Amino acid sequence: MNILETFRTGLEAVVTHRLRSSLTVLGIMIGITAVILTVGLGEGAQQQVSSDISALGSNLLTISPGSTTSSSGIRGGFGSASTLTAGDATALASKTVAPDIGAVAPTTSESETLVAGTTNWTTTVVGTNPSWLTVRGRSMTEGRFIAGHDLTTRADVVVLGSTTAEELFGVRDSIGQPVTVNGVTMTVIGVLNTVGSSGSSGSSTTADQDDQAIVPITTASTQLFGGTSRNTVGDILVQASSSSTLSAANQEATAELDSLHQITTPTDADFTITPETSLLSTATSVDKTLTVLLGGIAGISLLVGGIGVMNIMLVSVTERIREIGLRKALGATPRVIRRQFLVEASVLGLIGGVLGAGLGVLGARILPHFISDPITISLVATVGAIVVAIGIGVVFGVYPAGRAARLAPIDALRSE
Amino acid sequence: MTIPGSDDRYRSRDEDTAQVLLESTREHPAVSAAVIECAEVGKTYRNGTLEVEALQGVSFTIGTGEYVAIMGPSGSGKSTLMHILGCLDVPTSGTYRLAGEDVSAMSEEELAHVRNRRIGFVFQQFNLLATLSAWRNVELPLVYAGVDRATRRDRALAALDRVGLADRVEHRPGELSGGQQQRVAVARALVTDPALILADEPTGNLDSVSAGDVLALMDELHRSGRTIVLITHEPDVAAAAERTIRIKDGQLLGAEMAGSERGRP
Numbered sequence: 001m002n003i004l005e006t007f008r009t010g011l012e013a014v015v016t017h018r019l020r021s022s023l024t025v026l027g028i029m030i031g032i033t034a035v036i037l038t039v040g041l042g043e044g045a046q047q048q049v050s051s052d053i054s055a056l057g058s059n060l061l062t063i064s065p066g067s068t069t070s071s072s073g074i075r076g077g078f079g080s081a082s083t084l085t086a087g088d089a090t091a092l093a094s095k096t097v098a099p100d101i102g103a104v105a106p107t108t109s110e111s112e113t114l115v116a117g118t119t120n121w122t123t124t125v126v127g128t129n130p131s132w133l134t135v136r137g138r139s140m141t142e143g144r145f146i147a148g149h150d151l152t153t154r155a156d157v158v159v160l161g162s163t164t165a166e167e168l169f170g171v172r173d174s175i176g177q178p179v180t181v182n183g184v185t186m187t188v189i190g191v192l193n194t195v196g197s198s199g200s201s202g203s204s205t206t207a208d209q210d211d212q213a214i215v216p217i218t219t220a221s222t223q224l225f226g227g228t229s230r231n232t233v234g235d236i237l238v239q240a241s242s243s244s245t246l247s248a249a250n251q252e253a254t255a256e257l258d259s260l261h262q263i264t265t266p267t268d269a270d271f272t273i274t275p276e277t278s279l280l281s282t283a284t285s286v287d288k289t290l291t292v293l294l295g296g297i298a299g300i301s302l303l304v305g306g307i308g309v310m311n312i313m314l315v316s317v318t319e320r321i322r323e324i325g326l327r328k329a330l331g332a333t334p335r336v337i338r339r340q341f342l343v344e345a346s347v348l349g350l351i352g353g354v355l356g357a358g359l360g361v362l363g364a365r366i367l368p369h370f371i372s373d374p375i376t377i378s379l380v381a382t383v384g385a386i387v388v389a390i391g392i393g394v395v396f397g398v399y400p401a402g403r404a405a406r407l408a409p410i411d412a413l414r415s416e
Numbered sequence: 417m418t419i420p421g422s423d424d425r426y427r428s429r430d431e432d433t434a435q436v437l438l439e440s441t442r443e444h445p446a447v448s449a450a451v452i453e454c455a456e457v458g459k460t461y462r463n464g465t466l467e468v469e470a471l472q473g474v475s476f477t478i479g480t481g482e483y484v485a486i487m488g489p490s491g492s493g494k495s496t497l498m499h500i501l502g503c504l505d506v507p508t509s510g511t512y513r514l515a516g517e518d519v520s521a522m523s524e525e526e527l528a529h530v531r532n533r534r535i536g537f538v539f540q541q542f543n544l545l546a547t548l549s550a551w552r553n554v555e556l557p558l559v560y561a562g563v564d565r566a567t568r569r570d571r572a573l574a575a576l577d578r579v580g581l582a583d584r585v586e587h588r589p590g591e592l593s594g595g596q597q598q599r600v601a602v603a604r605a606l607v608t609d610p611a612l613i614l615a616d617e618p619t620g621n622l623d624s625v626s627a628g629d630v631l632a633l634m635d636e637l638h639r640s641g642r643t644i645v646l647i648t649h650e651p652d653v654a655a656a657a658e659r660t661i662r663i664k665d666g667q668l669l670g671a672e673m674a675g676s677e678r679g680r681p
Contacts, residue, residue: 002562005559009559012547016547322543323545325543326543326545327556327560328528328531329502329504329531329543330531330532330537330556330557330604331528331529331532331533331557331561332528332560333525333528333529333560334525334528335525408504408505409504410499410504413504413539413543
């Protein structure tokens with residue numbers, strides 16, 4: 001009996017016991033769908049995080065005040081919340097001090113309520129310099145960005161993110177309109193391009209890049225944000241001249257700040273430099289852990305599906321003892337019987353795998369409309385899942401098939 | 417009922433038999449053309465420490481073209497004998513030669529091949545597969561013999577035609593009467609052209625009319641040259657055969673010739 005005949009016989013048995021087969025297939029199908037979707041979800045999240053982070057700007061170093069100790073946790077500099085000053089930023093921008101640094105944007109931000117006419121909108125107000133636009137890799141949709149003269153004159157001008165502009169002015173043109181922040185009336189001079197809302201999910205590492213208001217850092221520190229020293233800044237964003245000089249820029253920035261802050265041992269540093277890449281790897285490793293965890297749970301459901309196959313195959317063998325006996329009496333060798341049941345089990349696995357993969361791919365198309373998370377389905381994962389499903393059928397079919405093959409034909413024929 | 421007796425298949429079978437005849441004459445000059453040769457066949461079942469002797473020292477020979485009934489009450493060992501004759505089981509002592517081949521010490525795999533090639537079974541319970549049509553049931557032994565599909569269908573249809581069911585080939589067992597189902601089973605037994613047709617209580621589950629039909633069919637097959645062994649506990653059924661071998665308590669009681677007394681044509 002050749003393999004094609006065996007396959008036909010197995011398939012016929014599956015079709016004959018439709019209800020039972022479909023319930024078994026259902027178990028495998030759910031397992032495979034779960035695996036495909038969770039892995040796809042994890043991969044999608046990873047891709048989104050990388051694109052979110054690269055949207056922050058390229059070749060970016062973020063210098064933040066305070067230092068991370070070796071054991072985690074952040075140590076603040078003494079006396080003040082921020083240890084970075086506008087002077088630090090100016091020093092880093094010097095080409096002689098740090099030739100590999102392309103642009104430097106000191107930032108200081110606070111959450112403030114913006115008022116335009118009768119509309120209120122609370123958002124992050126960022127005080128910075130003209131370099132911010134390049135460092136962040138942004139552009140303008142309307143109007144202009146803050147310029148050098150705005151900083152020297154401490155001009156009362158503001159650039160809005162697209163979401164912020166829409167919230168405050170709706171469809172109206174916002175350029176030239178007055179906006180009141182902390183009692184200071186400022187004029188809107190431009191609207192930033194839209195980078196696409198990174199949404200609420202998968203982007204806990206980044207704020208909404210379309211909802212913010214940019215003001216000259218001098219205006220921010222002298223007129224808008226009270227309290228803190230006028231000289232300190234929040235983060236300093238540093239852009240390396242190219243991606244290959246990122247680590248050189250990092251070293252130059254560290255050396256310069258060490259000397260400015262009179263730091264002799266690295267552990268005493270009152271600032272932290274975070275390259276974009278480390279942010280990326282942290283974020284992706286978190287997502288990877290999550291994917292492994294969810295994938296594990298999905299794998300367990302697949303295992304349960306496999307046990308279902310074994311269970312149903314054992315029932316099938318018991319129920320068809322007479323059939324097996326007859327087939328043996330008519331000349332089926334134990335090997336042929338074993339193969340027939342193995343094929344039957346793997347056909348169940350195959351159908352479950354194909355349906356599960358189909359459902360998974362379908363789910364990957366439909367689900368993102370409801371949960372706003374991207375799901376990436378790779379061909380490799382899909383084909384792999386089908387192969388795994390067949391494998392499960394075979395592995396869990398071995399024992400029942402062996403039992404069928406070992407049945408003595410007389411005992412089998414005698415059974416009522 | 418038409419009998420395509422001059423069919424090629426049957427001629428080739430005769431040549432096969434001739435071959436067997438040659439072999440057995442060489443090895444056993446006294447016996448000619450024996451299909452079944454049992455020599456001191458015994459079967460002991462062990463159930464823990466308990467030993468049950470189901471058969472002891474059974475010796476007999478059945479020649480080609482014979483129609484023999486094996487008769488005995490239940491518990492006489494006739495089922496055990498049938499299993500051994502059908503190569504479903506092997507004896508614990510003695511030798512059993514089927515069509516010249518010693519099958520007493522064969523492996524399970526080899527026995528499966530012998531059953532497939534040499535024996536056609538007819539069971540009391542018909543043992544048809546309910547999900548397959550009549551012709552698909554009939555072709556089953558050919559599937560295990562590795563015959564290609566087209567040939568299988570041709571031969572299955574020819575066998576069904578021979579048992580008078582040419583118009584029922586696509587019916588499933590559930591759509592056929594008991595007598596028709598048993599005829600499908602007979603067709604399945606015929607399809608491989610076996611040296612031996614082994615019928616185990618073939619009329620046990622049938623009404624008297626259907627039983628008569630099946631026995632008539634056996635008779636017809638016998639007349640066309642088949643070797644038939646019929647196992648039964650009913651004297652009426654045994655009377656259809658030429659010769660009856662009686663068995664009781666695992667031993668033979670002696671054989672009687674019935675053919676001449678019944679005035680067969």
